[in-house]
Amino acid sequence: MTLPEETITVPAVEMQDIVLRFPGVLANDHVNFTIYPGEIHALLGENGAGKSTLMNVLTGLYKPQSGEIRIHGKKVSFNSPRDAIAHGIGMVHQHFMLVENQTVTENVLIGLDTPRFTLNLKKYDQEISNLAEQFGIHIDPTAKIWQLSVGEQQRVEILKILYRGATILIMDEPTAVLAPQEADELIETLKEMAAQGKSIAFISHKLTEVQHVADKLTVLRRGRATAERMDLKDYTRESLASLMVGREVIFNLHKCEQTAGREVLRLEDVSALNNKNLPALRNVDLALHEGEILGIAGVAGNGQSELVEVITGLRPCAGRIWLEGKDIANKPPSFSIRQGLAHIPEDRIGVGSAPNLSLTSNIIMKRYDQQPVSQKWQLNYVAADSLADGLKTEYDIQAPNVHTHARKLSGGNLQKLILARELSSAPRMVVAMQPTRGLDVGAIESVQQLLLNQREQGCAILLVSEDLDELLSLSDRIAVMYEGQVVGVICSQDFDLTQIGLMMTGTLTQDLPENARVEETPTEGTPSSFDEVLDNLRNYEESAQAAQPGEIEPSSESAEPLEESPQPEPPTPPEEPPLNLTEKERVLRKVLGEKYKQGDEE
Amino acid sequence: MNWIEIFRSGISTGTVLLIASIGEILTERAGIQNLGVEGMMLVGAMAGFKVAFTTGNVWLGLLAAIAAGGLLSLAHALVTIHFQADQTVSGLSLTFLGTGLALVLGDGLTGQTGPVIPRASIPLLSQIPYLGPVAFADHNLLVYFGYLLVPVVTYFINKTRPGLHLRAVGENPAAADTLGVNIYRTRYLYTFIGGCFAGLAGAAISVAIAPGWYSNLTVNGQGWIAVALVIFAHWNPWRAAMGGYLFGILRRFTLDLQGPRILFGLANPFFYNTNLVFFLQMTPYILTVIALIWGSSAARKKRIGAPAALGTPYQRGERGL
Numbered sequence: 018m019t020l021p022e023e024t025i026t027v028p029a030v031e032m033q034d035i036v037l038r039f040p041g042v043l044a045n046d047h048v049n050f051t052i053y054p055g056e057i058h059a060l061l062g063e064n065g066a067g068k069s070t071l072m073n074v075l076t077g078l079y080k081p082q083s084g085e086i087r088i089h090g091k092k093v094s095f096n097s098p099r100d101a102i103a104h105g106i107g108m109v110h111q112h113f114m115l116v117e118n119q120t121v122t123e124n125v126l127i128g129l130d131t132p133r134f135t136l137n138l139k140k141y142d143q144e145i146s147n148l149a150e151q152f153g154i155h156i157d158p159t160a161k162i163w164q165l166s167v168g169e170q171q172r173v174e175i176l177k178i179l180y181r182g183a184t185i186l187i188m189d190e191p192t193a194v195l196a197p198q199e200a201d202e203l204i205e206t207l208k209e210m211a212a213q214g215k216s217i218a219f220i221s222h223k224l225t226e227v228q229h230v231a232d233k234l235t236v237l238r239r240g241r242a243t244a245e246r247m248d249l250k251d252y253t254r255e256s257l258a259s260l261m262v263g264r265e266v267i268f269n270l271h272k273c274e275q276t277a278g279r280e281v282l283r284l285e286d287v288s289a290l291n292n293k294n295l296p297a298l299r300n301v302d303l304a305l306h307e308g309e310i311l312g313i314a315g316v317a318g319n320g321q322s323e324l325v326e327v328i329t330g331l332r333p334c335a336g337r338i339w340l341e342g343k344d345i346a347n348k349p350p351s352f353s354i355r356q357g358l359a360h361i362p363e364d365r366i367g368v369g370s371a372p373n374l375s376l377t378s379n380i381i382m383k384r385y386d387q388q389p390v391s392q393k394w395q396l397n398y399v400a401a402d403s404l405a406d407g408l409k410t411e412y413d414i415q416a417p418n419v420h421t422h423a424r425k426l427s428g429g430n431l432q433k434l435i436l437a438r439e440l441s442s443a444p445r446m447v448v449a450m451q452p453t454r455g456l457d458v459g460a461i462e463s464v465q466q467l468l469l470n471q472r473e474q475g476c477a478i479l480l481v482s483e484d485l486d487e488l489l490s491l492s493d494r495i496a497v498m499y500e501g502q503v504v505g506v507i508c509s510q511d512f513d514l515t516q517i518g519l520m521m522t523g524t525l526t527q528d529l530p531e532n533a534r535v536e537e538t539p540t541e542g543t544p545s546s547f548d549e550v551l552d553n554l555r556n557y558e559e560s561a562q563a564a565q566p567g568e569i570e571p572s573s574e575s576a577e578p579l580e581e582s583p584q585p586e587p588p589t590p591p592e593e594p595p596l597n598l599t600e601k602e603r604v605l606r607k608v609l610g611e612k613y614k615q616g617d618e619e
Numbered sequence: 620m621n622w623i624e625i626f627r628s629g630i631s632t633g634t635v636l637l638i639a640s641i642g643e644i645l646t647e648r649a650g651i652q653n654l655g656v657e658g659m660m661l662v663g664a665m666a667g668f669k670v671a672f673t674t675g676n677v678w679l680g681l682l683a684a685i686a687a688g689g690l691l692s693l694a695h696a697l698v699t700i701h702f703q704a705d706q707t708v709s710g711l712s713l714t715f716l717g718t719g720l721a722l723v724l725g726d727g728l729t730g731q732t733g734p735v736i737p738r739a740s741i742p743l744l745s746q747i748p749y750l751g752p753v754a755f756a757d758h759n760l761l762v763y764f765g766y767l768l769v770p771v772v773t774y775f776i777n778k779t780r781p782g783l784h785l786r787a788v789g790e791n792p793a794a795a796d797t798l799g800v801n802i803y804r805t806r807y808l809y810t811f812i813g814g815c816f817a818g819l820a821g822a823a824i825s826v827a828i829a830p831g832w833y834s835n836l837t838v839n840g841q842g843w844i845a846v847a848l849v850i851f852a853h854w855n856p857w858r859a860a861m862g863g864y865l866f867g868i869l870r871r872f873t874l875d876l877q878g879p880r881i882l883f884g885l886a887n888p889f890f891y892n893t894n895l896v897f898f899l900q901m902t903p904y905i906l907t908v909i910a911l912i913w914g915s916s917a918a919r920k921k922r923i924g925a926p927a928a929l930g931t932p933y934q935r936g937e938r939g940l
Contacts, residue, residue: 078797078935099799114794116787117927126780127787128798136778177798 027090029054029185029216030106035074035084037067044070045081046240052185052216052233057207059231059249060220063261063457066237068220069111072187075218076108077101088185099128107178108187111220113170115162121145121173122158125180149176152206163293167318168199175206186210187218192226193483196316197518204230222261224254236260262458277493278307281446281477282328287336287346288501289327297323298334299501305446305477310468311506312492313481316521320501321481322363325450328479329353329360341445354383357445361435361452363481365428369435372424376416377405379423380438412437413463429460436467447471450481465491485514497521625871626753633867634765635823639845640852640859641772642816646692647849648776649809650789650928653695654710657842658717659814660821663688664837665725667822668830672733680734680826681819688818689811691717696810700803703932714842718835728832736760736827759827761819769860776856785809789926792933802933817842840904847907853924866903873899 030052037045044067052058062068073079075086077095086093088104095101115124122142126132132141142158149156154172162170171191178186188207192200207230211217221227227234228249236244236257243260252260282305291297297320305311315321326332330350338346345353350360362368370379381390381401389400405419412433416426423431432452439447449468453461468491472478482488488495489512496506497520504520507513639656646653653659666687671680691713698709736759745756776782787795788805796802825837844866852858876882877889877896889895 076797097799097801098797102799108797110797114791114797116790116794118790118924119783119786123783124794127783127795128800129780132780134779134781136780136783 028052028087029056029089030075030218031085031087031090032071032075033085033087035071035081035086037070037074037079037081043240045074047084048237048240048242049245050075050218050235050242051246052218054184054216055211055214056233057211057217057219057231058233058235058246059227060218060235060237061222061224061227061257061261062237063222066261067240068237069189071237072108072189072218072220075101075185075187076106102128102181102183105182105184106187107181107183107185109171109174109178109189109191111189111193113167113174115170115173117163118161120159120161121156121165121176124162124173125158125177129181145176145180148180152179152210154206167194167316168196168203171195171203184214185216185218187220189220190222191219192221192223194317196521197485197514198522199316200226224257224261227257228252228254238262258458275308275473277309278475280304280306281341282479283337283339284328285337285339287324287327287334287338289323289332289334291320291323297501298327301336301501301503303496303503303506305479307475307477308472309493310472310478310480310491312488312495313479313498314485314488314495314517314521315483315498317483319498319521321498322450323501324498325360325363325448325479325481328448329358329362357443359439359442359444359447361432361439361447361449363450363454365431365435366424370423370431373422376409376414376419376421376423376434377401379434380405380408380419383438383442408437408441411441412467429456429464432456432460432464436464440467440471443474444471444476447476447478448481449478451483452480453482453484453487461487485517489514621875623749623752625875626868627756627758628871629868630754630864631758631762631828631867632870633864634762635820635828635841636845636848636863636866637765637860638761638768638823639817639820639842640848640863641768641856642813642820643845643849644852644854644856644859645772645776645785645809645816646813647929648785648789648854648926649806650792650926650931650933651696651699651806651810651813652706652710652930653692653713653810653813654707654846655692655695655713655717655842656817656845657838657840658714658721659688659691659817660717660824660838660842660845661721661835662691662717663818663821664825665721665728665821665832666818668733668825668832669725669728671826672728672731675734677734677736677826681736681822684818684822684825685815686818688821689815691720692810692814692817693807695814696807699932700806700810703934706930706932722834725832725834729834730831732831733826735830736823739763761823761827765860769856772856786926789928792928796933796935806933817845820845844903844907847910850913850925851910854926855924866906869906870903873902 028051030050032048032050035045035048035050036043046067048067048071050058050060050071060068060071070079074081077098077100080096086095088106093100093104095104116127120138122138122145123136125145126136126141138159145158146156149158149172152175154176156165156169156172156176162173165173171194175186186207191203195203207217207219219227219231221230231249234244234247234249234252234257235242236247238261282303284301284303287298287301288296289298299320301320301324303311313321313324323332327334327346328338330345330348330353333347336346337344340353340356340358343356345356345358366372371382377398378401381396381404384390385396390397390404402419408414409416409419414426414433414437415430423434426434436452447468452468453464456464465487468478468480480488480491493509494506495509495512495517496503497517498504499521507517639660643653643656663684667680667684669680670683671677674680694716695706695709695713698704699706738757738759740757741755741763744754745751747755774782776785784795784800784805787798788800788802792802795805820841821838824841825832829837831837845863848859848862848866851862876887876899879887880890881887882889889899
């Protein structure tokens with residue numbers, strides 16, 4: 018794909034000696050970055066290494082303190098994104114920059130000089146439709162962004178750039194939100210665009226992916242380039258990792274063989290709505306045992322966060338959730354905490370900690386009412402401090418002292434603080450959502466090891482992650498979620514990336530090859546046809562109303578030890594040909610979405 | 620009771636609310652909440668009356684009112700956009716600032732009479748039975764301006780390029796910024812326009828609907844009703860117009876209820892018991908409070924279409940950009 022360099026005289030982008038300083042941080046320290054036309058150039062580095070910052074300089078969002086940018090040989094100075102767009106530079110941001118309640122076309126047209134005044138959307142719908150076809154992108158230009166899947170939203174982002182006639186595309190961790198197959202499609206599209214002469218900068222911290230996509234490579238570490246314009250084939254995964262992290266990284270974790278014990282958590286027919294009042298969980302059944310890590314795989318936004326919130330008591334739901342024989346559905350979080358539930362939330366700053374409080378205060382949040390911290394009606398701060406001090410040493414939290422504010426901790430240390438609070442109370446059940454996201458490789462290692470230690474101690478762990486490698490290496494079983502349903506549960510001996518990927522994109526277990534060992538396939542839990550999905554949706558409101566939390570007898574069976582691995586049931590044979598659920602569900606959302614929006618739960 | 624007259628005068632007083640709330644809708648659609656409408660209206664009412672009174676030209680008065688409201692709103696814009704201060708606090712202070720300024724500068728105007736906006740009837744339309752005399756006969760020109768304002772602003776917001784940018788800035792400023800829309804300029808502009816409309820609404824009272832300057836009783840809380848109306852109207856000009864006229868009619872109706880001795884064949888309680896009148900006068904404000912409480916829950920705001928970035932300052936380079 019790369020043209021021989023001697024035939025190209027001028028690089029598309031040449032960034033030289035870029036220096037960008039934020040208050041207290043040197044984000045880019047004399048970094049060089051060059052792309053030639055028709056080239057995919059990977060920019061690799063850990064979170065906070067300065068990759069996105071460097072690219073934001075190129076898109077005109079940040080102005081560097083020093084350094085030069087040349088586009089197609091001409092020296093430029095960008096004062097705003099508008100200038101960069103005028104030079105054919107477009108960026109797909111990691112967090113999509115889309116206006117949710119506007120249509121695809123409207124999103125594409127923002128910031129353009131034409132149409133001059135009147136929008137005349139019909140004409141532009143057509144134009145954008147044509148452009149999309151040209152690059153093999155399928156999208157309805159009149160759809161509102163909130164109706165689209167994440168993959169489709171990404172296509173809108175790409176369309177936005179293409180419509181502006183960009184020749185230089187910057188992709189900021191584009192595959193982070195995609196299922197493996199969607200990611201493959203994206204990579205094909207990118208290669209196609211490179212073949213048409215476009216230059217692509219590809220930001221990533223996934224080593225394998227970079228090896229798969231890119232022609233050239235630049236590695237950043239703490240704002241400095243540790244490798245510049247290198248040929249990718251000269252590197253192995255290990256050597257790339259050490260370039261990124263600055264030391265040898267071991268890719269092995271200590272995970273002992275053990276068998277799962279009795280059942281700790283059971284979800285029965287759990288359904289819930291999301292923040293937009295649309296169904297986010299549909300009839301989920303799950304069981305979790307002692308000493309077992311159950312991984313939840315799925316593309317972001319398929320009900321994982323709602324699942325976690327429902328279990329931790331943060332979101333109302335229909336159905337039953339048994340924890341140690343008590344129904345914790347629709348109970349306050351304090352109730353499940355008393356049953357031994359620990360929660361490691363996705364949002365460390367907003368949910369997991371109180372950033373403006375000290376380490377001590379954050380540590381005692383779950384035990385302020387217990388001895389020795391609680392002394393009748395007042396807090397014993399001496400005891401609290403010594404408790405926090407002990408945990409700070411035990412969990413190796415890097416902070417000056419226990420009175421330091423939590424917000425001053427780095428991501429890894431903040432996560433260790435949360436783990437210290439949650440795990441030190443000897444939980445029976447841990448719900449961890451994205452526990453390693455955004456951490457550096459070293460911190461990831463220690464967080465994962467802490468989870469494995471809990472597993473050894475007989476704790477049941479629900480691990481939600483978008484990092485499939487993490488799920489594969491930690492989990493005993495993996496449940497795959499798609500559009501709010503558990504489409505299948507796979508045991509560790511049968512882990513297969515392709516199959517998990519297929520399930521993540523909504524391929525029902527029935528359609529999977531024979532080796533898909535599905536543990537639990539409740540017939541009503543996984544609707545096999547469009548009509549059933551529709552029926553479930555219709556019944557949803559009634560069931561939500563009917564399920565009033567009351568005094569419920571603990572389930573007798575849940576106290577009994579269960580078989581270590583339940584017999585795999587033969588999947589129900591599909592009576593109808595496999596349906597394209599994605600398309601139909603989108604229609605459903607359009608139809609029912611309004612109804613759900615109007616339905617007020619006063 | 621003269622229903623024609625109640626509706627007629629309701630539309631007339633409702634125009635004030637309509638103009639003010641449409642200005643606030645434009646401001647809030649850009650993501651800036653300006654609670655200082657009351658203050659800006661008072662300054663507008665004072666400036667409009669003062670200039671019209673001293674120059675004898677009512678149109679100069681209107682211009683002065685627009686300029687005064689707009690200038691005052693720039694203080695809010697500076698504090699909330701550039702210095703990223705809390706918009707609620709800034710808006711509240713703007714009310715105090717505006718009220719104070721208007722009272723000081725309006726000293727000595729009380730009891731004077733100045734020129735007023737001319738009245739006109741619309742030919743043909745005013746002949747329509749019931750509707751004609753209510754909506755198209757012998758109204759001041761600002762009422763007709765209000766009729767035009769609603770469709771024009773709706774079209775502007777939904778069907779034009781600047782309107783698209785306005786919505787984008789209020790919904791997702793980061794997205795608009797990456798596409799080259801100048802967030803600060805857009806937000807300044809619409810805060811200013813909102814202020815201009817508030818100033819005009821103030822002048823609509825002092826030189827047209829209830830001519831004269833009666834210190835802070837001139838506006839008498841209508842700025843707050845306008846702010847509530849924006850929520851009540853789900854940021855939609857048509858609904859704001861409906862709400863504005865409804866409030867106007869309600870105000871006039873509560874006034875008329877106090878007049879007759881016999882009401883619907885019974886002794887009028889409001890005529891014989893003056894204490895009950897206070898409750899009657901409270902109704903528009905109670906409705907305002909209800910609308911504000913109803914609309915202030917974040918979840919509901921989301922559902923009824925509040926601009927997603929309403930009340931949040933924008934700064935480049937924050938997390939997620």
